[in-house]
Amino acid sequence: MMLTRFIILSFLFSGVLEAKEIIVDIGGIVKLLNKGTSCERSLWGNSDENACRCCITKHHEQNPTKPQDSFAYCESKTYCDDAAVKNIAVKLEIASSPVDPETFVKAVSDSANVIRTVALNENELKQPDTPAGELSAKTAIYFLQVAAQKEIIKGDYAYALKKGTECLTVKKRNGGAQTLQLFSITLKSECTMNQGDKTIYILKEMKKPVEEVINLAKIKNSDLKRYLPKNNPKGIVIALAQQNLEYSFQGRSHFMSLLPTAAGKSMNDYLENYLEAKKQKAENLDKMKNDLKKASCGAGKEIAVFHEENMEPKKAIFGLTRVHGDLHLDNFFVDLQADGKIIVTLIDDETMEASINSRQSIGQDLIRVVAHATSRFLGKSALYESFQPVEYDEIFLKPLLECYAKAYPSEKLTQVKRELKKILTAPGTFNLLISQKVLYNPFAWSSIQSDVNAIIDAIQ
Numbered sequence: 316m317m318l319t320r321f322i323i324l325s326f327l328f329s330g331v332l333e334a335k336e337i338i339v340d341i342g343g344i345v346k347l348l349n350k351g352t353s354c355e356r357s358l359w360g361n362s363d364e365n366a367c368r369c370c371i372t373k374h375h376e377q378n379p380t381k382p383q384d385s386f387a388y389c390e391s392k393t394y395c396d397d398a399a400v401k402n403i404a405v406k407l408e409i410a411s412s413p414v415d416p417e418t419f420v421k422a423v424s425d426s427a428n429v430i431r432t433v434a435l436n437e438n439e440l441k442q443p444d445t446p447a448g449e450l451s452a453k454t455a456i457y458f459l460q461v462a463a464q465k466e467i468i469k470g471d472y473a474y475a476l477k478k479g480t481e482c483l484t485v486k487k488r489n490g491g492a493q494t495l496q497l498f499s500i501t502l503k504s505e506c507t508m509n510q511g512d513k514t515i516y517i518l519k520e521m522k523k524p525v526e527e528v529i530n531l532a533k534i535k536n537s538d539l540k541r542y543l544p545k546n547n548p549k550g551i552v553i554a555l556a557q558q559n560l561e562y563s564f565q566g567r568s569h570f571m572s573l574l575p576t577a578a579g580k581s582m583n584d585y586l587e588n589y590l591e592a593k594k595q596k597a598e599n600l601d602k603m604k605n606d607l608k609k610a611s612c613g614a615g616k617e618i619a620v621f622h623e624e625n626m627e628p629k630k631a632i633f634g635l636t637r638v639h640g641d642l643h644l645d646n647f648f649v650d651l652q653a654d655g656k657i658i659v660t661l662i663d664d665e666t667m668e669a670s671i672n673s674r675q676s677i678g679q680d681l682i683r684v685v686a687h688a689t690s691r692f693l694g695k696s697a698l699y700e701s702f703q704p705v706e707y708d709e710i711f712l713k714p715l716l717e718c719y720a721k722a723y724p725s726e727k728l729t730q731v732k733r734e735l736k737k738i739l740t741a742p743g744t745f746n747l748l749i750s751q752k753v754l755y756n757p758f759a760w761s762s763i764q765s766d767v768n769a770i771i772d773a774i775q
C-alpha cells in the first residue's frame with residue numbers, strides 16, 4: 316500500500332503522462348486511465364453507464380484505429396448492455412436508435428478525455444526566434460484554429476477561432492511559477508460587430524499538467540461548482556479552463572489550458588496601474604483611487620461571504636472553511652460593474668482542491684492577501700515598497716479588512732475583530748509566509764501587522 320502510494324505520488328509530481336495514459340472524467344469520477352485500470356462498476360460509482368464509458372474509452376485508447384472492435388468488446392460486458400448504451404447516446408446527444416458504433420466510441424472517448432489532443436503539422440510550428448516546440452503568437456493562432464476546426468474547442472468564439480488571423484491577435488506574455496508559456500487571445504474589432512477589441516482567452520502551458528488538471532476537474536465536480544460562471548454565481552466566481560489541449564512536437568507533449576478571461580482587472584493591476592498613473596500625473600487619478608478602494612472593499616466582502624458560506628460549524632466565528640489557498644494579488648480579479656455590482660473571480664484555482672475534503676482556516680487566504688505586496692518575487696521589488704504606508708492602508712488594507720469584517724453578522728462584530736487580529740498578527744504568521752515559499756520582507760510585514768491592528772480596532 317505504502318509502495319503504491321509512493322509510486323503514485325512520485326508519478327504525480329513528475330507531472331507527465333506516460334504513453335497511452337490519459338486523464339478521464341467519467342460521471343464526475345476523475346482518474347488516470349491506462350491499460351491496467353479496472354472498469355468494474357464498483358470502482359465507478361456503481362453505475363453501469365460509467366463502467367461502460369470506462370471500458371469503451373480504455374479499449375479505444377489502446378486501439379484507436381478500430382472503434383468497431385471497442386464497441387463489440389465492451390458490449391459483451393454485462394454493464395454495457397443495450398440500455399446503458401442507449402442512455403449514454405442520449406446524454407451525448409448522438410443518434411440512439413440505432414447507435415452507430417464508430418460515432419458512439421468516438422463521442423464517449425472524447426467526452427471522457429479531460430485533455431484533448433490537437434494534431435498539428437509540425438512544419439507549421441517551426442518559427443524563427445521561437446524555441447523548438449514553443450508557440451509563437453502566429454503559431455498559437457494556427458493551434459487554436461485547428462482545434463476549433465476539429466470541434467475540439469466549441470462555444471461562442473469557435474467561429475472566430477476558425478477564421479484565424481482574420482479575427483484574432485495573440486500576445487505572448489510572462490506567466491507565473493507554474494506556467495511555461497502564456498498568451499492572451501484578442502478578438503479584433505471587425506469580429507465583435509465593431510464593439511472594439513476584446514480579449515477572450517488566456518492560453519497557458521501547464522508545468523505540472525497531471526496535478527493541475529486532476530485537481531481542477533475535482534473542483535468542477537465538487538459542490539464548489541455553484542461558483543462556476545455557467546451557474547451564474549453572484550459574488551465569487553471560480554475560473555476554470557474551458558478546454559485542456561495537448562499538442563506534440565518531436566515526440567514531446569505540451570499541455571495547454573484555454574481559459575476564458577476573467578472580468579475586470581487583477582488586484583495587483585489595480586495597484587500597479589494606480590502607481591503608474593500617479594507617476595504620469597494622470598488626470599483621472601481621483602477616479603482610479605476611488606475605484607481601487609471599491610475594488611479592495613468588494614474583494615474583502617466577497618471573500619468573506621465565500622468563507623462564511625462554506626464554514627463549518629455553520630455560522631461559527633471562525634470555523635474551518637473552503638479557501639483558495641494561494642490568494643495572492645495576481646490570483647484574483649475584481650470587476651466593478653456599471654450597476655454597482657462587484658464580481659470577484661478567483662484564478663489559478665488548483666490549490667482549492669485541498670480544502671474540498673478538509674476545510675482550512677481563513678488565515679490561509681487572508682495572510683496571503685495582506686502580505687503579498689511585501690514579497691519580492693523573481694528579483695522584482697515589492698509592490699508595498701512603492702507606496703507610502705499611509706496610502707497603502709487607505710486604498711487597500713483598510714477597505715479590504717473593514718469590508719471583510721462587516722460581511723459577517725453585525726452582532727458578532729466584536730468577536731470577528733478579535734479573531735481577525737489573532738489570525739493576522741499571531742507570532743507564527745511569518746513562518747507561515749516563509750513556508751509558502753515566497754520571500755517576504757520581515758520589516759514590511761511587521762509594519763503591516765501593526766497597521767492591521769490599528770485598522771481592525773477602528774472598525775465599527
Ligand SMILES: Nc1ncnc2c1ncn2[C@@H]1O[C@H](COP(=O)(O)OP(=O)(O)O)[C@@H](O)[C@H]1O
Binds near residue numbers: 491493519575577645
Ligand atoms: N482566467 C484568467 N483570466 C485572466 N488572466 C488569467 C486567467 N488565468 C490566468 N491568467 C493570467 O495568467 C497568469 C498565470 O496564470 P496562473 O493560472 O495564475 O498560473 P501560475 O500558477 O503560473 O501563477 C495570471 O497571473 C494571469 O495574469
Ligand SMILES: [Mg+2]
Binds near residue numbers: 491645
Ligand atoms: Mg498565479
